[in-house]
Amino acid sequence: MMDATQIMIEQRVAEQHRHHSKGQFLWVWAALLVMTGIEVFLAYQNMELIRMLSILMGLSIIKAALIIGYFMHMKFEISPMKWVTMSSLVFCLAMMLVFLPDAFRILHLGVR
C-alpha cells in the first residue's frame, strides 16, 4: 500500500497535467514532424559530411529537448529534478566522447 505522502504527490502531479492544453502538444508534434522533414531533405543535399552531421545532430538535440520537455513533462518539473537528471545524463554521454579521437587515429594511420 502506498503511503499518504506518495498519494498526495501523485495528486499534485496529476493536477499539473490537467492544465496542459491539447493544442500545446499538437504544436510540439507538428514541429517534430517538420524537423524530420527538414532532416530528410538535407540527406539528399550532398553536403560535406561533418557539416551535415552537425546540422542533423543539432536538429536531433532540439527534437530530443522538445520530447523531454513537453511529452516527458520535464519542463514542468521542479529545478532539482531537472538539474540532477539532465546534468548527469549529459555528463555521462559526454564522457563517452573520450573514445572518439581514437577512431581518427586509426583513420590517420591508414589502417584498412
Place this chain on the structure above:
Amino acid sequence: MSDVAVQHEAAGVYEPSLFGTYSKKIGMWLFLLSDSLTFGALLYAYTYGRVSTPNWPTPFHSESIRNATLMTAFLLTSSLTMVFAVRSAVQGNAKAQRLWLFATMACGIGFVVLHGREWSNLIAEGLTLPVFPTPPGETGSAEFVNVVNTVPQFAATFFGLTGMHMLHVTLGVVYLGVIALRRTFIPVLLGLWLVAWLATPSYSPFHYGAHVLLVAAIVISIILWLKPKIYDASDVEVAGLYWHFVDLVWMFIFPLVYLMSTRIIS
C-alpha cells in the same frame, strides 16, 4: 520494526521529496538514464566505426529512407497519442485512456512491422550477419554482399543498434498492453506470439525473435499473479515516460544510421 515505521498514515510527516514527484516516476527516470547510456554506447560504437572506416557504405536507397521516415512518423504520432492517454487518465476518463493507449500500441506495432519489412528486405539483398540463417535461393545483390565482405562492422552495428531499439519498442507495446488490459492482455500476447512465430519463415531472425513475446507473457503472468492491481493515472504516466524515451532514442538513430548513409544517385 521498519515495516511499522513506513506504514504511517498521516500525510506530510516525512520531508518533502527532493525531486517534487512520486517514487515510481523517479524510479523510471533512473532506469531511463541508465538505458540512455546503453544506447549512447551503441551510438558511439556506430560513430566510431563510421569515422575509422574510410569506405563506409551508404546503402540506403530512397525506398529505405521513405520506409524509415514513415517509421519516424509512426513513433512521433505514438508519442502524441501517449500524451493524450496520460491526459485522459488524470481526468479520470478510463474509456478514452484505453483508446489512446490502443492507438499508441497500434503505432508501435506499425513501427515494428515496417522495421521488420526493412530488415527482411536488407537480409534478402545480402546484408546479413553470420548468426542469421541464409534465405534459401537468395544470392543477394552484389552491392550488399560487397558491403558484408569489406565492411562487416556496418551490418554488425546496424543490426545491433536497430535490433536493440526494436526490442525496446516491442517491450513498450507489451508494457502498454498490460497497463490497458491487465490480465486480459496475456492471451492476446500469446496470440501475437503464435502469429509472429508461425507466420515468419524458419530462416527469418523474427521466427526466433518472436519468442520474446512468449518470455514477456510468462514474466507478466508471474508479476500479475504476485501483485495484481488496478493501474491508475500515475502508472499510465510512468509507462508514458518509457514510451517517449523509445521515441527519443529513434530521433538519434534515424539521422545517424539512415540519413547519414543515404545513397544519392545524381
